[in-house]
Amino acid sequence: MSEGDEDETVMAACTACESVFAAKETANGTILPIGRPQGCQCGSTDFEPVTTPDDRLSKRASD
Numbered sequence: 225m226s227e228g229d230e231d232e233t234v235m236a237a238c239t240a241c242e243s244v245f246a247a248k249e250t251a252n253g254t255i256l257p258i259g260r261p262q263g264c265q266c267g268s269t270d271f272e273p274v275t276t277p278d279d280r281l282s283k284r285a286s287d
């Protein structure tokens with residue numbers, strides 16, 4: 225696989241209202257919510273990546 229201009233799909237949270245969207249992180253670090261060219265429903269266009277560790281879910285599932 226080649227890295228570089230490949231976009232990465234991430235979860236991103238609006239920095240204003242904390243709504244979470246599926247988004248693409250471009251090679252230069254810009255986060256673009258998928259299907260929301262105008263940004264968040266609250267009007268903000270600032271997003272930050274959200275990390276959701278999968279092991280938290282698996283631990284709860286086995287409890």
Ligand SMILES: [Zn+2]
Pocket residue numbers: 238239240241242243264265266267268
């Ligand atoms: Zn928002």
